[in-house]
Amino acid sequence: MMKKQYQVAIVGAGPSAIFAALTLSKGRMKDLVIFEKGKDIHERKRGRGMELLCGWGGAGAFSDGKLTLSPKVGGFLGDFIPQSQLVNLLRKADEIYLSFGAPKEVFGQSSDKTEALYQEAKLAGLEFIPMEIRHLGTENCVPLLKKIRNALEKKVDVLFNTPVKEILVENGKIKGVWLENGTRVNADYVICGPGRVGAQWIKNEVQRLGIPSIPSPVDIGVRVEAPASILQKLTDIAYEAKFIYYSKTFDDKVRTFCMNPFGEVVTETIDEIVTVNGHSYANKKTENTNFAILVSNTFTEPFNDPIGYGKYIARLANFLGNGVIIQRLGDLLDGRRSTPDRINRCITQPTLISATPGDLSFVLPYRHLKSIIEMLEALDRITPGIFSRHTLLYGVEVKFYTNRVKISPALETDIQNLFLIGDGAGITRGLMQASISGILAGDEILRRIGNE
Numbered sequence: 446m447m448k449k450q451y452q453v454a455i456v457g458a459g460p461s462a463i464f465a466a467l468t469l470s471k472g473r474m475k476d477l478v479i480f481e482k483g484k485d486i487h488e489r490k491r492g493r494g495m496e497l498l499c500g501w502g503g504a505g506a507f508s509d510g511k512l513t514l515s516p517k518v519g520g521f522l523g524d525f526i527p528q529s530q531l532v533n534l535l536r537k538a539d540e541i542y543l544s545f546g547a548p549k550e551v552f553g554q555s556s557d558k559t560e561a562l563y564q565e566a567k568l569a570g571l572e573f574i575p576m577e578i579r580h581l582g583t584e585n586c587v588p589l590l591k592k593i594r595n596a597l598e599k600k601v602d603v604l605f606n607t608p609v610k611e612i613l614v615e616n617g618k619i620k621g622v623w624l625e626n627g628t629r630v631n632a633d634y635v636i637c638g639p640g641r642v643g644a645q646w647i648k649n650e651v652q653r654l655g656i657p658s659i660p661s662p663v664d665i666g667v668r669v670e671a672p673a674s675i676l677q678k679l680t681d682i683a684y685e686a687k688f689i690y691y692s693k694t695f696d697d698k699v700r701t702f703c704m705n706p707f708g709e710v711v712t713e714t715i716d717e718i719v720t721v722n723g724h725s726y727a728n729k730k731t732e733n734t735n736f737a738i739l740v741s742n743t744f745t746e747p748f749n750d751p752i753g754y755g756k757y758i759a760r761l762a763n764f765l766g767n768g769v770i771i772q773r774l775g776d777l778l779d780g781r782r783s784t785p786d787r788i789n790r791c792i793t794q795p796t797l798i799s800a801t802p803g804d805l806s807f808v809l810p811y812r813h814l815k816s817i818i819e820m821l822e823a824l825d826r827i828t829p830g831i832f833s834r835h836t837l838l839y840g841v842e843v844k845f846y847t848n849r850v851k852i853s854p855a856l857e858t859d860i861q862n863l864f865l866i867g868d869g870a871g872i873t874r875g876l877m878q879a880s881i882s883g884i885l886a887g888d889e890i891l892r893r894i895g896n897e
């Protein structure tokens with residue numbers, strides 16, 4: 446039964462929110478409620494759109510489950526707290542994942558091979574970011590999340606299918622939330638972790654409440670797929686090979702993202718826009734490896750809607766391709782579209798068969814295409830074969846992040862006792878940092894409750 450008054454209310458039940466709840470439930474907190482617009486973990490099924498992203502575990506439930514243990518990736522928490530604190534929190538979050546059944550093995554530990562790759566990448570004009578990863582695998586995320594759900598069962602009220610409509614602020618003070626069903630719930634502290642799926646909602650709320658923010662970059666690019674053997678040199682050394690490249694023509698930051706050895710390319714639907722993503726299973730392998738190449742841009746005045754821009758481009762791909770477009774790199778370079786016949790003849794056979802063969806040059810701006818091609822050329826110097834006519838490109842992959850709200854190192858906004866955590870607030874970009882952001886907010890609230 447839901448009460449009318451709680452000490453702490455959390456919006457969302459993704460990793461950021463779950464870790465906030467785990468932290469709070471260990472302290473002297475009176476009562477805590479979580480409002481989640483999706484379903485409970487036992488009822489969730491891997492689907493599209495809301496099904497994929499909403500419910501207990503948020504986008505983490507059907508994610509690839511790669512826990513990145515390096516402070517350099519997965520978000521911007523390093524801009525808010527000292528590196529040493531971030532490293533300690535990474536260790537803490539990792540221990541929590543381990544206690545709920547994450548596998549012990551860690552990939553990508555530093556070695557002579559990673560050092561050699563680092564030097565080789567430099568010669569190719571690339572920065573290699575060494576990274577340690579604990580890989581849950583898609584199939585292990587749900588069981589792990591069920592265990593956490595059970596552990597919190599008696600300590601926390603969790604209301605599913607209950608979207609929060611508004612954050613309630615009166616006279617500059619946080620008062621609770623309004624639910625979409627018209628109910629007002631009072632709370633002394635509110636933590637919002639709405640994720641990327643709730644980025645637009647939180648953007649609107651932040652604007653409505655007059656909380657200052659700065660524009661975030663928008664990352665637009667493609668998912669690249671090639672035979673796993675071509676990328677095996679990289680994936681054997683670094684489980685998730687991350688490279689940064691500054692494009693020759695535009696000096697834009699271009700990066701590889703989310704490499705899935707022997708994985709598959711999938712679609713993702715946000716607000717009826719179909720974009721592309723990728724994942725891999727711990728025990729099921731395809732012949733291909735996929736990864737994203739994303740070009741990062743931050744707009745300057747007067748434009749202030751990077752999310753709108755990203756969506757516009759993704760919509761264009763959907764408009765032309767009736768969903769996601771696939772093109773051979775050779776066809777793109779030759780200035781012609783891919784056709785079903787050309788894809789059939791391709792040495793790399795696509796793992797996402799629903800993609801429409803087409804022409805990405807009708808979709809992506811020259812700036813992005815040029816940067817992507819330049820980065821593939823640079824990558825070819827360390828992984829010969831990636832700049833092949835048979836490499837497949839799927840478009841588009843877009844990562845939108847809410848304008849970064851002005852927040853304190855404890856992730857509190859200008860409104861006292863209102864905290865923003867996770868991907869939705871534009872401060873994290875992955876499971877680990879999202880989880881840590883929940884710990885940060887939870888710890889701060891416990892400290893205050895202890896002093897009350």
Ligand SMILES: Cc1cc2nc3c(=O)[nH]c(=O)nc-3n(C[C@H](O)[C@H](O)[C@H](O)COP(=O)(O)OP(=O)(O)OC[C@H]3O[C@@H](n4cnc5c(N)ncnc54)[C@H](O)[C@@H]3O)c2cc1C
Nearest residue numbers: 457459461482499503504509511609640643867868875876
């Ligand atoms: C296919 C896929 C694969 C991924 N693979 C990896 C990976 O291998 N490694 C990695 O580190 N990261 C991965 N990620 C990213 C990772 O899942 C996210 O970074 C992480 O889940 C962010 O956590 P979060 O709590 O901020 O938000 P989310 O997990 O997005 O959760 C937000 C929750 O809030 C709810 N919500 C939103 N608005 C409201 C509202 N108004 N009222 C009530 N509830 C609301 C949503 O329903 C959702 O359940 C992947 C993501 C996807 C989609």
